[in-house]
Amino acid sequence: MSESGGWAAMRERRLAEPGAAEAYDAARLxxxxxxxxxxxxxxxxxxxxxxxxxxxxxxxxxxxxEAGGTVPTLPVLERLATxxxxxxxxxxxxxxxxx
Numbered sequence: 001m002s003e004s005g006g007w008a009a010m011r012e013r014r015l016a017e018p019g020a021a022e023a024y025d026a027a028r029l030x031x032x033x034x035x036x037x038x039x040x041x042x043x044x045x046x047x048x049x050x051x052x053x054x055x056x057x058x059x060x061x062x063x064x065x066e067a068g069g070t071v072p073t074l075p076v077l078e079r080l081a082t083x084x085x086x087x088x089x090x091x092x093x094x095x096x097x098x099x
Contacts, residue, residue, distance in 0.1 A: 031068035
C-alpha cells in the first residue's frame, strides 16, 4: 500500500466516490446518536431491556441503535427522549470550513 499512498490516500479516493461522503456522514450521525443514548441510559442505571420497555421498542432495536447500526426516525428519537426524560433538540448548524 505504500506505493498508492497508504490508508489516508485510499480513504480520500473512497470518499471522492459518488455518495460516499453522504454515507460516511450518515454513519457518523448514527454512531453519535447511539453513543448519546447509551450514555444517557447508563447514567440512569438502566439495561437496554429497561430502556426498550420504557420506549416501546425491543431490546435488539435499542442495541442496534446504540451500536450505530440504524439511523432512527424522528418518532423513535422522541420516544427515546421521553423514556430518558430528556428534551429532543433537532436543528441545523453551519458546517465548518473544510480541513
